[in-house]
Amino acid sequence: MIIATAGLTKRFGRVTAVDGVDLRVPEGVRFGLLGPNGSGKTTTVRMLLGLVHATSGSIEVFGEAMPRRAANVLPHVGALVEGPAAWGHLSGRANLRLLDAAGRGGRLRDRRRRVEDVLEQVGLGGVDRRPVRAYSLGMRQRLGIAAALLRGPRLLLLDEPTNGLDPRGIQEMRSLLTELNEAGTTVVLSSHLLSEVEALCTQVGIMDSGRLVLDSPLDALRTPTGRILLTTPDPASALGLLDGRVLSRVGNELVVRGDDAAELNARLVAGGVRVSGLGAERRTLEQVVLELTGPGADRVDGRPPPADDPTGPIPIPGGER
Template sequence: MIRTEGLTKRFGRITAVDGVGLDVREGDVFGFLGANGSGKTTTVRMLLGLVLPTSGTVEVLGEPMPARRASVLPQVGALVEGPAAPPHLSGRRHLALLDAAGPGSRRTGRAGRVDDALEQVGLGGVDRRPVRTYSLGMRQRLGLAAALMRRPRLLVLDEPTNGLDPAGIQEIRRLLLDLNAAGTTVLVSSHLLSEIERTCTRVGVLHAGRLVLQDDLASVCGPTGLLVVDTPDPHLAARLLVGRVEAVDGERLLVRDQDAASVNAALVGAGVPVRSLHAQRRSLEDVVLDATSRQAIA
Protein backbone atom coordinates (compact mmCIF):
# COMPACT_ATOMS: atom_id res chain seq x y z
CA MET A 1 0.00 0.00 0.00
CA ILE A 2 2.90 2.37 0.81
CA ARG A 3 6.48 1.80 -0.25
CA THR A 4 9.35 4.27 -0.21
CA GLU A 5 12.98 3.83 -1.15
CA GLY A 6 15.74 6.22 -0.12
CA LEU A 7 13.14 8.88 0.72
CA THR A 8 15.03 12.03 1.62
CA LYS A 9 14.02 15.64 2.28
CA ARG A 10 16.45 18.46 2.87
CA PHE A 11 15.64 22.02 3.82
CA GLY A 12 18.83 23.91 3.02
CA ARG A 13 21.56 22.30 5.12
CA ILE A 14 19.08 20.46 7.32
CA THR A 15 18.20 16.86 6.44
CA ALA A 16 14.71 16.33 7.85
CA VAL A 17 14.20 12.84 6.37
CA ASP A 18 17.19 10.67 5.57
CA GLY A 19 16.91 7.65 3.26
CA VAL A 20 13.65 6.24 4.66
CA GLY A 21 12.35 2.93 3.30
CA LEU A 22 8.78 2.46 4.51
CA ASP A 23 6.84 -0.73 3.81
CA VAL A 24 3.16 -0.52 4.77
CA ARG A 25 1.34 -3.63 3.58
CA GLU A 26 -2.29 -4.12 2.69
CA GLY A 27 -4.29 -4.89 5.83
CA ASP A 28 -1.79 -3.29 8.20
CA VAL A 29 -2.56 -1.02 11.08
CA PHE A 30 0.86 0.60 10.94
CA GLY A 31 2.07 2.70 13.86
CA PHE A 32 4.48 5.43 12.79
CA LEU A 33 6.40 6.65 15.82
CA GLY A 34 8.85 9.48 16.33
CA ALA A 35 9.54 12.37 18.66
CA ASN A 36 8.79 15.95 17.66
CA GLY A 37 11.32 16.96 15.02
CA SER A 38 12.09 13.39 13.97
CA GLY A 39 10.76 13.97 10.43
CA LYS A 40 7.54 12.03 10.87
CA THR A 41 5.11 14.68 9.59
CA THR A 42 7.42 15.62 6.72
CA THR A 43 7.45 11.96 5.68
CA VAL A 44 3.66 11.77 5.80
CA ARG A 45 3.36 14.94 3.72
CA MET A 46 5.68 13.45 1.08
CA LEU A 47 3.54 10.29 0.98
CA LEU A 48 0.51 12.43 0.13
CA GLY A 49 2.30 14.60 -2.44
CA LEU A 50 2.06 17.72 -0.27
CA VAL A 51 5.87 18.05 -0.15
CA LEU A 52 8.25 16.97 -2.90
CA PRO A 53 11.16 14.75 -1.84
CA THR A 54 14.73 15.87 -2.45
CA SER A 55 15.51 12.33 -3.55
CA GLY A 56 14.09 8.82 -3.36
CA THR A 57 10.78 7.36 -4.50
CA VAL A 58 7.25 7.02 -3.12
CA GLU A 59 4.57 4.53 -4.14
CA VAL A 60 1.05 4.66 -2.72
CA LEU A 61 -1.53 2.03 -3.72
CA GLY A 62 1.04 0.73 -6.17
CA GLU A 63 1.31 4.05 -8.03
CA PRO A 64 4.18 6.59 -8.08
CA MET A 65 3.58 9.76 -6.10
CA PRO A 66 3.10 12.61 -6.70
CA ALA A 67 2.87 11.77 -10.44
CA ARG A 68 -0.34 9.75 -10.03
CA ARG A 69 -1.92 11.70 -7.19
CA ALA A 70 -5.07 12.49 -9.23
CA SER A 71 -5.99 8.80 -9.27
CA VAL A 72 -4.47 7.84 -5.88
CA LEU A 73 -5.71 10.54 -3.51
CA PRO A 74 -9.47 9.88 -4.02
CA GLN A 75 -8.79 6.45 -2.50
CA VAL A 76 -6.90 7.88 0.49
CA GLY A 77 -8.32 9.50 3.61
CA ALA A 78 -5.91 11.74 5.51
CA LEU A 79 -5.71 13.88 8.63
CA VAL A 80 -2.37 15.69 8.82
CA GLU A 81 -1.22 18.40 11.23
CA GLY A 82 -4.60 18.89 12.81
CA PRO A 83 -8.04 19.56 11.35
CA ALA A 84 -8.97 22.80 9.60
CA ALA A 85 -12.50 24.03 8.92
CA PRO A 86 -14.08 27.46 8.38
CA PRO A 87 -15.30 28.53 11.85
CA HIS A 88 -18.63 29.92 10.62
CA LEU A 89 -19.72 26.70 8.91
CA SER A 90 -21.43 23.78 10.58
CA GLY A 91 -19.66 20.44 10.63
CA ARG A 92 -22.27 19.07 8.23
CA ARG A 93 -21.87 21.94 5.75
CA HIS A 94 -18.08 21.67 5.92
CA LEU A 95 -18.14 17.98 5.03
CA ALA A 96 -20.66 18.53 2.23
CA LEU A 97 -18.44 21.21 0.66
CA LEU A 98 -15.39 18.97 0.94
CA ASP A 99 -17.28 16.18 -0.79
CA ALA A 100 -18.47 18.52 -3.55
CA ALA A 101 -14.95 19.83 -4.16
CA GLY A 102 -13.32 16.41 -4.32
CA PRO A 103 -12.29 14.72 -7.58
CA GLY A 104 -15.04 12.59 -9.07
CA SER A 105 -17.60 14.25 -6.83
CA ARG A 106 -21.24 13.28 -7.19
CA ARG A 107 -24.31 14.77 -5.58
CA THR A 108 -26.11 11.43 -5.35
CA GLY A 109 -25.71 9.97 -1.87
CA ARG A 110 -23.82 12.97 -0.50
CA ALA A 111 -26.13 13.50 2.48
CA GLY A 112 -25.81 9.83 3.38
CA ARG A 113 -22.01 9.97 3.17
CA VAL A 114 -21.96 13.01 5.47
CA ASP A 115 -24.35 11.32 7.92
CA ASP A 116 -22.27 8.15 8.02
CA ALA A 117 -18.99 9.99 8.58
CA LEU A 118 -20.42 12.14 11.39
CA GLU A 119 -21.98 9.15 13.13
CA GLN A 120 -18.76 7.15 12.89
CA VAL A 121 -16.82 9.77 14.83
CA GLY A 122 -19.56 10.58 17.35
CA LEU A 123 -20.63 13.97 15.98
CA GLY A 124 -24.10 13.04 14.77
CA GLY A 125 -25.82 15.09 17.45
CA VAL A 126 -23.83 18.31 17.03
CA ASP A 127 -23.36 18.41 13.27
CA ARG A 128 -25.34 21.66 12.73
CA ARG A 129 -23.43 23.77 15.26
CA PRO A 130 -20.82 26.18 13.83
CA VAL A 131 -17.27 24.86 14.01
CA ARG A 132 -16.19 27.86 16.11
CA THR A 133 -18.15 26.36 19.02
CA TYR A 134 -16.30 23.02 18.79
CA SER A 135 -13.75 21.94 21.36
CA LEU A 136 -10.32 20.75 20.20
CA GLY A 137 -11.48 17.15 20.53
CA MET A 138 -14.59 17.84 18.44
CA ARG A 139 -12.49 19.52 15.75
CA GLN A 140 -10.26 16.45 15.73
CA ARG A 141 -13.30 14.23 15.26
CA LEU A 142 -14.49 16.45 12.40
CA GLY A 143 -11.10 16.13 10.71
CA LEU A 144 -11.33 12.38 11.03
CA ALA A 145 -14.87 12.43 9.61
CA ALA A 146 -13.52 14.32 6.57
CA ALA A 147 -10.88 11.60 6.11
CA LEU A 148 -13.58 8.91 6.17
CA MET A 149 -15.99 10.58 3.73
CA ARG A 150 -14.98 8.50 0.72
CA ARG A 151 -14.62 5.16 2.51
CA PRO A 152 -10.90 5.09 1.69
CA ARG A 153 -8.77 2.04 0.95
CA LEU A 154 -5.94 3.73 2.87
CA LEU A 155 -6.26 5.97 5.91
CA VAL A 156 -3.30 8.19 6.91
CA LEU A 157 -3.70 9.87 10.30
CA ASP A 158 -1.33 12.19 12.12
CA GLU A 159 -2.06 12.22 15.88
CA PRO A 160 -5.80 11.40 15.47
CA THR A 161 -6.49 11.31 19.23
CA ASN A 162 -5.00 14.73 19.96
CA GLY A 163 -7.32 16.65 22.30
CA LEU A 164 -9.57 13.68 23.08
CA ASP A 165 -10.41 12.48 26.57
CA PRO A 166 -9.82 8.80 27.51
CA ALA A 167 -13.33 7.80 26.41
CA GLY A 168 -12.84 9.54 23.06
CA ILE A 169 -9.46 7.85 22.57
CA GLN A 170 -11.09 4.49 23.20
CA GLU A 171 -13.84 5.27 20.66
CA ILE A 172 -11.31 6.21 17.98
CA ARG A 173 -9.31 3.05 18.73
CA ARG A 174 -12.42 0.91 18.20
CA LEU A 175 -13.28 2.82 15.02
CA LEU A 176 -9.82 2.26 13.52
CA LEU A 177 -9.94 -1.45 14.35
CA ASP A 178 -13.43 -1.76 12.84
CA LEU A 179 -12.33 0.05 9.67
CA ASN A 180 -9.30 -2.19 9.40
CA ALA A 181 -11.43 -5.31 9.88
CA ALA A 182 -13.63 -4.06 7.01
CA GLY A 183 -10.60 -3.80 4.71
CA THR A 184 -9.07 -0.35 5.25
CA THR A 185 -5.29 -0.18 5.66
CA VAL A 186 -4.32 2.37 8.33
CA LEU A 187 -1.13 4.33 8.93
CA VAL A 188 -1.33 6.25 12.19
CA SER A 189 1.34 8.41 13.77
CA SER A 190 1.06 9.01 17.48
CA HIS A 191 3.14 9.79 20.55
CA LEU A 192 0.81 7.61 22.67
CA LEU A 193 2.78 4.37 22.77
CA SER A 194 0.07 2.59 24.75
CA GLU A 195 -2.46 3.28 21.98
CA ILE A 196 -0.08 2.10 19.26
CA GLU A 197 0.57 -1.05 21.29
CA ARG A 198 -3.17 -1.75 21.59
CA THR A 199 -4.07 -0.90 18.01
CA CYS A 200 -1.28 -1.61 15.56
CA THR A 201 -0.01 -4.76 13.86
CA ARG A 202 3.26 -3.27 12.61
CA VAL A 203 5.41 -0.32 13.68
CA GLY A 204 8.06 1.95 12.26
CA VAL A 205 10.23 4.21 14.43
CA LEU A 206 11.76 7.39 13.03
CA HIS A 207 14.66 9.03 14.86
CA ALA A 208 16.55 12.10 13.62
CA GLY A 209 15.10 11.54 10.15
CA ARG A 210 16.12 7.88 9.91
CA LEU A 211 13.97 4.78 10.13
CA VAL A 212 15.60 2.88 13.00
CA LEU A 213 13.01 0.11 13.34
CA GLN A 214 10.31 -1.44 11.15
CA ASP A 215 8.76 -4.77 12.09
CA ASP A 216 5.68 -6.66 13.22
CA LEU A 217 4.59 -5.55 16.68
CA ALA A 218 4.27 -9.16 17.85
CA SER A 219 7.88 -9.75 16.88
CA VAL A 220 9.48 -6.72 18.53
CA CYS A 221 7.34 -7.03 21.66
CA GLY A 222 7.84 -10.79 21.96
CA PRO A 223 8.77 -12.83 25.05
CA THR A 224 12.09 -12.03 26.74
CA GLY A 225 12.73 -15.59 27.93
CA LEU A 226 11.85 -14.62 31.49
CA LEU A 227 8.84 -15.50 33.62
CA VAL A 228 7.19 -13.06 36.03
CA VAL A 229 6.14 -14.79 39.26
CA ASP A 230 3.90 -12.98 41.76
CA THR A 231 3.95 -14.63 45.20
CA PRO A 232 3.50 -13.49 48.82
CA ASP A 233 6.62 -15.51 49.74
CA PRO A 234 9.27 -14.28 47.30
CA HIS A 235 12.27 -15.25 49.43
CA LEU A 236 11.26 -18.92 49.71
CA ALA A 237 10.44 -18.94 45.99
CA ALA A 238 13.90 -17.53 45.24
CA ARG A 239 15.58 -20.25 47.33
CA LEU A 240 13.63 -22.98 45.51
CA LEU A 241 14.52 -21.50 42.10
CA VAL A 242 18.15 -20.77 42.95
CA GLY A 243 20.28 -20.13 39.89
CA ARG A 244 17.30 -19.10 37.77
CA VAL A 245 16.16 -15.90 39.51
CA GLU A 246 17.24 -12.76 37.66
CA ALA A 247 15.71 -10.24 40.06
CA VAL A 248 13.36 -9.85 43.01
CA ASP A 249 11.15 -6.75 43.10
CA GLY A 250 8.89 -6.79 46.15
CA GLU A 251 6.68 -9.83 45.71
CA ARG A 252 7.57 -10.30 42.04
CA LEU A 253 10.40 -12.46 40.73
CA LEU A 254 11.95 -12.56 37.28
CA VAL A 255 12.84 -16.16 36.55
CA ARG A 256 15.03 -17.30 33.66
CA ASP A 257 12.89 -20.14 32.34
CA GLN A 258 10.38 -20.64 29.51
CA ASP A 259 8.45 -23.54 31.03
CA ALA A 260 5.79 -21.82 33.10
CA ALA A 261 4.03 -25.07 34.00
CA SER A 262 7.12 -26.67 35.56
CA VAL A 263 8.00 -23.53 37.53
CA ASN A 264 4.44 -23.28 38.84
CA ALA A 265 4.42 -26.99 39.77
CA ALA A 266 7.75 -26.69 41.61
CA LEU A 267 6.57 -23.72 43.67
CA VAL A 268 3.07 -24.98 44.46
CA GLY A 269 4.45 -28.44 45.26
CA ALA A 270 6.77 -26.88 47.85
CA GLY A 271 3.90 -24.97 49.44
CA VAL A 272 4.65 -21.55 47.88
CA PRO A 273 1.41 -19.79 46.87
CA VAL A 274 1.50 -18.34 43.35
CA ARG A 275 -0.87 -15.46 42.62
CA SER A 276 0.11 -15.18 38.97
CA LEU A 277 2.76 -16.42 36.58
CA HIS A 278 3.26 -15.27 33.02
CA ALA A 279 5.90 -14.77 30.36
CA GLN A 280 7.52 -11.33 30.38
CA ARG A 281 7.19 -9.42 27.13
CA ARG A 282 9.05 -6.31 26.02
CA SER A 283 6.95 -3.16 26.11
CA LEU A 284 6.79 -0.92 23.07
CA GLU A 285 8.40 1.81 25.16
CA ASP A 286 11.40 -0.47 25.81
CA VAL A 287 11.61 -1.30 22.10
CA VAL A 288 11.51 2.35 21.01
CA LEU A 289 14.07 3.47 23.61
CA ASP A 290 16.40 0.64 22.62
CA ALA A 291 16.12 1.41 18.89
CA THR A 292 16.67 5.15 19.31
CA SER A 293 19.54 4.76 21.76
CA ARG A 294 21.37 2.37 19.40
CA GLN A 295 20.98 4.96 16.62
CA ALA A 296 22.28 7.72 18.89
CA ILE A 297 25.38 5.66 19.75
CA ALA A 298 25.97 4.80 16.10
Protein backbone atom coordinates in the same frame (compact mmCIF):
# COMPACT_ATOMS: atom_id res chain seq x y z
CA MET B 1 2.46 -3.13 -1.16
CA ILE B 2 0.08 -0.27 -0.44
CA ILE B 3 3.07 2.04 0.24
CA ALA B 4 6.65 1.58 -0.98
CA THR B 5 9.43 4.14 -0.79
CA ALA B 6 13.06 3.82 -1.86
CA GLY B 7 15.81 6.14 -0.62
CA LEU B 8 13.19 8.76 0.30
CA THR B 9 15.00 11.94 1.31
CA LYS B 10 13.88 15.47 2.12
CA ARG B 11 16.20 18.38 2.86
CA PHE B 12 15.19 21.84 3.99
CA GLY B 13 18.31 23.88 3.30
CA ARG B 14 21.06 22.27 5.36
CA VAL B 15 18.64 20.25 7.46
CA THR B 16 17.92 16.66 6.38
CA ALA B 17 14.45 15.95 7.72
CA VAL B 18 14.08 12.51 6.09
CA ASP B 19 17.17 10.52 5.22
CA GLY B 20 17.04 7.60 2.79
CA VAL B 21 13.86 5.93 4.05
CA ASP B 22 12.87 2.57 2.54
CA LEU B 23 9.34 2.04 3.83
CA ARG B 24 7.09 -0.94 3.05
CA VAL B 25 3.46 -1.03 4.18
CA PRO B 26 1.56 -4.18 3.14
CA GLU B 27 -2.13 -4.04 2.35
CA GLY B 28 -4.47 -4.70 5.27
CA VAL B 29 -2.16 -3.82 8.17
CA ARG B 30 -2.49 -1.26 10.93
CA PHE B 31 0.90 0.44 10.69
CA GLY B 32 2.26 2.73 13.40
CA LEU B 33 5.05 5.20 12.57
CA LEU B 34 6.81 6.15 15.79
CA GLY B 35 9.68 8.39 16.79
CA PRO B 36 10.73 11.37 18.89
CA ASN B 37 9.64 14.88 18.01
CA GLY B 38 11.58 16.01 14.94
CA SER B 39 12.34 12.47 13.76
CA GLY B 40 10.74 13.01 10.34
CA LYS B 41 7.39 11.26 10.79
CA THR B 42 5.12 14.09 9.65
CA THR B 43 7.39 15.09 6.77
CA THR B 44 7.29 11.49 5.56
CA VAL B 45 3.49 11.41 5.70
CA ARG B 46 3.29 14.73 3.85
CA MET B 47 5.53 13.37 1.09
CA LEU B 48 3.36 10.26 0.77
CA LEU B 49 0.41 12.58 0.09
CA GLY B 50 2.29 14.81 -2.34
CA LEU B 51 2.00 17.82 -0.01
CA VAL B 52 5.81 18.06 0.10
CA HIS B 53 8.06 17.00 -2.76
CA ALA B 54 11.00 14.72 -2.01
CA THR B 55 14.55 15.94 -2.58
CA SER B 56 15.42 12.46 -3.84
CA GLY B 57 14.12 8.91 -3.80
CA SER B 58 10.81 7.46 -4.95
CA ILE B 59 7.30 6.88 -3.60
CA GLU B 60 4.63 4.48 -4.76
CA VAL B 61 1.11 4.31 -3.33
CA PHE B 62 -1.17 1.57 -4.72
CA GLY B 63 1.68 0.87 -7.13
CA GLU B 64 1.41 4.39 -8.61
CA ALA B 65 4.24 6.93 -8.53
CA MET B 66 3.63 9.89 -6.24
CA PRO B 67 3.15 12.78 -6.66
CA ARG B 68 3.04 12.29 -10.47
CA ARG B 69 -0.03 10.03 -10.28
CA ALA B 70 -1.73 11.87 -7.43
CA ALA B 71 -4.96 12.30 -9.40
CA ASN B 72 -5.33 8.51 -9.51
CA VAL B 73 -4.16 7.85 -5.95
CA LEU B 74 -5.68 10.52 -3.72
CA PRO B 75 -9.37 9.69 -4.36
CA HIS B 76 -8.70 6.41 -2.52
CA VAL B 77 -6.82 8.00 0.41
CA GLY B 78 -8.22 9.61 3.55
CA ALA B 79 -5.82 11.79 5.52
CA LEU B 80 -5.47 13.89 8.65
CA VAL B 81 -2.12 15.67 8.87
CA GLU B 82 -0.97 18.17 11.51
CA GLY B 83 -4.44 18.69 12.92
CA PRO B 84 -7.86 19.13 11.35
CA ALA B 85 -8.54 22.03 8.99
CA ALA B 86 -12.01 23.58 8.64
CA TRP B 87 -13.87 26.77 7.87
CA GLY B 88 -14.35 28.04 11.40
CA HIS B 89 -17.48 30.10 10.71
CA LEU B 90 -19.38 27.06 9.37
CA SER B 91 -20.82 24.11 11.23
CA GLY B 92 -19.15 20.73 11.12
CA ARG B 93 -21.94 19.35 8.97
CA ALA B 94 -21.62 22.23 6.49
CA ASN B 95 -17.87 21.72 6.32
CA LEU B 96 -18.27 18.06 5.45
CA ARG B 97 -20.94 18.78 2.82
CA LEU B 98 -18.64 21.21 1.07
CA LEU B 99 -15.74 18.76 1.15
CA ASP B 100 -17.90 15.93 -0.14
CA ALA B 101 -19.32 18.05 -2.97
CA ALA B 102 -15.78 18.97 -4.04
CA GLY B 103 -14.66 15.35 -3.80
CA ARG B 104 -17.02 12.52 -4.67
CA GLY B 105 -19.94 14.67 -5.73
CA GLY B 106 -23.08 12.88 -6.88
CA ARG B 107 -26.71 13.42 -5.97
CA LEU B 108 -27.52 15.72 -3.06
CA ARG B 109 -29.33 12.92 -1.22
CA ASP B 110 -26.25 10.66 -1.45
CA ARG B 111 -23.91 13.42 -0.31
CA ARG B 112 -26.03 14.16 2.75
CA ARG B 113 -26.21 10.47 3.62
CA ARG B 114 -22.42 10.12 3.42
CA VAL B 115 -21.98 13.13 5.70
CA GLU B 116 -24.41 11.78 8.28
CA ASP B 117 -22.77 8.34 8.13
CA VAL B 118 -19.27 9.64 8.89
CA LEU B 119 -20.56 11.96 11.63
CA GLU B 120 -22.13 8.91 13.29
CA GLN B 121 -18.92 6.91 12.88
CA VAL B 122 -16.81 9.46 14.75
CA GLY B 123 -19.37 10.25 17.47
CA LEU B 124 -20.66 13.58 16.15
CA GLY B 125 -24.06 12.39 14.95
CA GLY B 126 -25.88 14.75 17.30
CA VAL B 127 -23.77 17.83 16.55
CA ASP B 128 -25.76 21.08 16.28
CA ARG B 129 -25.33 24.12 14.04
CA ARG B 130 -22.72 25.86 16.13
CA PRO B 131 -19.64 26.98 14.12
CA VAL B 132 -16.50 24.86 14.22
CA ARG B 133 -14.60 27.70 15.93
CA ALA B 134 -16.74 26.95 19.01
CA TYR B 135 -15.79 23.25 19.02
CA SER B 136 -13.53 21.73 21.64
CA LEU B 137 -10.18 20.32 20.48
CA GLY B 138 -11.58 16.80 20.75
CA MET B 139 -14.61 17.69 18.61
CA ARG B 140 -12.36 19.25 15.96
CA GLN B 141 -10.26 16.10 15.92
CA ARG B 142 -13.34 13.93 15.43
CA LEU B 143 -14.45 16.22 12.60
CA GLY B 144 -11.04 15.91 10.94
CA ILE B 145 -11.27 12.13 11.04
CA ALA B 146 -14.82 12.29 9.67
CA ALA B 147 -13.46 14.31 6.72
CA ALA B 148 -10.80 11.63 6.16
CA LEU B 149 -13.52 8.97 5.96
CA LEU B 150 -15.80 10.77 3.46
CA ARG B 151 -14.42 9.02 0.39
CA GLY B 152 -14.62 5.53 1.85
CA PRO B 153 -10.82 5.28 1.52
CA ARG B 154 -8.74 2.15 0.91
CA LEU B 155 -5.89 3.84 2.82
CA LEU B 156 -6.04 6.09 5.89
CA LEU B 157 -3.00 8.28 6.68
CA LEU B 158 -3.45 9.84 10.11
CA ASP B 159 -1.03 12.09 11.97
CA GLU B 160 -1.66 11.95 15.76
CA PRO B 161 -5.33 10.90 15.32
CA THR B 162 -6.13 10.81 19.06
CA ASN B 163 -4.74 14.29 19.81
CA GLY B 164 -7.20 16.18 22.04
CA LEU B 165 -9.44 13.19 22.73
CA ASP B 166 -10.25 12.13 26.29
CA PRO B 167 -9.67 8.49 27.39
CA ARG B 168 -13.12 7.37 26.26
CA GLY B 169 -12.68 9.14 22.93
CA ILE B 170 -9.30 7.44 22.44
CA GLN B 171 -10.91 4.06 23.08
CA GLU B 172 -13.74 4.83 20.64
CA MET B 173 -11.28 5.92 17.94
CA ARG B 174 -9.19 2.80 18.46
CA SER B 175 -12.30 0.65 18.02
CA LEU B 176 -13.34 2.58 14.89
CA LEU B 177 -9.93 2.23 13.24
CA THR B 178 -9.86 -1.48 14.06
CA GLU B 179 -13.32 -1.96 12.54
CA LEU B 180 -12.33 -0.05 9.38
CA ASN B 181 -9.18 -2.12 9.07
CA GLU B 182 -11.07 -5.38 9.49
CA ALA B 183 -13.41 -4.20 6.72
CA GLY B 184 -10.45 -3.78 4.36
CA THR B 185 -8.97 -0.32 4.99
CA THR B 186 -5.21 -0.12 5.51
CA VAL B 187 -4.46 2.24 8.40
CA VAL B 188 -1.19 4.15 8.75
CA LEU B 189 -0.79 6.48 11.69
CA SER B 190 2.13 8.49 12.98
CA SER B 191 2.21 9.09 16.70
CA HIS B 192 4.41 9.57 19.75
CA LEU B 193 1.83 7.83 21.99
CA LEU B 194 3.46 4.44 22.42
CA SER B 195 0.56 2.93 24.36
CA GLU B 196 -1.89 3.77 21.57
CA VAL B 197 0.30 2.28 18.86
CA GLU B 198 0.92 -0.82 20.96
CA ALA B 199 -2.83 -1.26 21.55
CA LEU B 200 -3.87 -0.65 17.93
CA CYS B 201 -1.16 -1.48 15.42
CA THR B 202 -0.03 -4.78 13.94
CA GLN B 203 3.20 -3.43 12.41
CA VAL B 204 5.56 -0.70 13.59
CA GLY B 205 8.13 1.55 11.96
CA ILE B 206 10.47 3.57 14.18
CA MET B 207 12.13 6.76 12.94
CA ASP B 208 15.08 8.58 14.49
CA SER B 209 16.87 11.64 13.10
CA GLY B 210 15.12 11.21 9.76
CA ARG B 211 16.00 7.54 9.33
CA LEU B 212 13.81 4.46 9.54
CA VAL B 213 15.67 2.42 12.15
CA LEU B 214 13.16 -0.42 12.45
CA ASP B 215 10.24 -1.87 10.49
CA SER B 216 8.73 -4.98 12.04
CA PRO B 217 5.50 -6.76 12.99
CA LEU B 218 4.66 -5.70 16.54
CA ASP B 219 4.55 -9.25 17.90
CA ALA B 220 8.13 -9.86 16.75
CA LEU B 221 9.33 -6.99 18.96
CA ARG B 222 7.85 -8.41 22.13
CA THR B 223 10.72 -10.77 22.83
CA PRO B 224 11.15 -12.32 26.30
CA THR B 225 13.30 -10.34 28.75
CA GLY B 226 14.60 -13.36 30.67
CA ARG B 227 12.30 -12.60 33.60
CA ILE B 228 9.10 -14.24 34.81
CA LEU B 229 6.21 -12.41 36.49
CA LEU B 230 4.87 -14.38 39.45
CA THR B 231 1.80 -13.70 41.57
CA THR B 232 1.38 -15.79 44.71
CA PRO B 233 -0.50 -15.54 48.04
CA ASP B 234 2.67 -16.96 49.65
CA PRO B 235 5.33 -14.41 48.65
CA ALA B 236 7.54 -15.05 51.68
CA SER B 237 7.63 -18.79 50.94
CA ALA B 238 8.41 -18.11 47.28
CA LEU B 239 11.27 -15.80 48.26
CA GLY B 240 12.77 -18.51 50.43
CA LEU B 241 12.37 -21.22 47.80
CA LEU B 242 13.76 -19.09 44.97
CA ASP B 243 16.68 -17.58 46.87
CA GLY B 244 18.82 -15.51 44.51
CA ARG B 245 16.39 -15.60 41.58
CA VAL B 246 13.90 -13.00 42.81
CA LEU B 247 14.75 -9.60 41.37
CA SER B 248 11.93 -7.60 42.90
CA ARG B 249 8.78 -7.88 44.95
CA VAL B 250 5.75 -5.60 45.32
CA GLY B 251 3.15 -7.16 47.61
CA ASN B 252 2.19 -10.55 46.19
CA GLU B 253 3.88 -9.91 42.84
CA LEU B 254 7.45 -11.01 42.21
CA VAL B 255 9.83 -10.71 39.27
CA VAL B 256 11.95 -13.84 38.96
CA ARG B 257 15.05 -14.39 36.84
CA GLY B 258 14.47 -17.14 34.28
CA ASP B 259 12.87 -17.94 30.94
CA ASP B 260 11.07 -21.25 31.63
CA ALA B 261 7.73 -20.52 33.29
CA ALA B 262 6.76 -24.20 33.31
CA GLU B 263 9.92 -25.18 35.20
CA LEU B 264 9.36 -22.40 37.72
CA ASN B 265 5.76 -23.43 38.23
CA ALA B 266 6.77 -27.07 38.84
CA ARG B 267 9.37 -26.00 41.39
CA LEU B 268 6.91 -23.79 43.27
CA VAL B 269 4.20 -26.46 43.33
CA ALA B 270 6.70 -29.08 44.53
CA GLY B 271 7.71 -26.69 47.31
CA GLY B 272 4.10 -26.17 48.39
CA VAL B 273 3.89 -22.58 47.17
CA ARG B 274 0.53 -21.57 45.71
CA VAL B 275 0.61 -19.84 42.34
CA SER B 276 -2.18 -17.53 41.18
CA GLY B 277 -0.42 -15.98 38.18
CA LEU B 278 2.66 -16.81 36.13
CA GLY B 279 4.00 -15.67 32.77
CA ALA B 280 7.13 -14.63 30.91
CA GLU B 281 7.81 -10.90 30.86
CA ARG B 282 8.18 -9.44 27.39
CA ARG B 283 9.73 -6.22 26.14
CA THR B 284 7.35 -3.31 25.74
CA LEU B 285 7.23 -1.07 22.71
CA GLU B 286 8.50 1.74 24.93
CA GLN B 287 11.67 -0.23 25.69
CA VAL B 288 12.26 -0.89 22.00
CA VAL B 289 11.81 2.78 21.07
CA LEU B 290 14.12 3.99 23.85
CA GLU B 291 16.80 1.54 22.76
CA LEU B 292 16.68 2.65 19.11
CA THR B 293 16.17 6.41 19.34
CA GLY B 294 17.88 9.44 20.80
CA PRO B 295 16.32 12.47 22.52
CA GLY B 296 13.69 14.38 20.58
CA ALA B 297 14.24 17.71 18.89
CA ASP B 298 12.49 19.46 21.80
CA ARG B 299 15.41 18.69 24.18
CA VAL B 300 17.78 21.69 24.31
CA ASP B 301 19.83 21.38 27.51
CA GLY B 302 22.74 19.68 25.74
CA ARG B 303 22.92 16.80 28.20
CA PRO B 304 22.16 13.17 27.36
CA PRO B 305 19.00 11.70 28.90
CA PRO B 306 19.39 9.39 31.90
CA ALA B 307 20.59 5.92 30.94
CA ASP B 308 18.08 3.17 31.61
CA ASP B 309 18.63 -0.57 31.35
CA PRO B 310 15.12 -1.99 30.84
CA THR B 311 16.35 -5.56 31.01
CA GLY B 312 18.66 -5.32 34.00
CA PRO B 313 17.95 -6.36 37.59
CA ILE B 314 15.23 -4.45 39.42
CA PRO B 315 16.00 -3.82 43.10
CA ILE B 316 13.42 -4.71 45.71
CA PRO B 317 12.28 -1.31 47.06
CA GLY B 318 12.38 -1.59 50.83
CA GLY B 319 11.32 -5.21 50.65
CA GLU B 320 12.73 -8.66 51.21
CA ARG B 321 15.41 -10.41 49.20
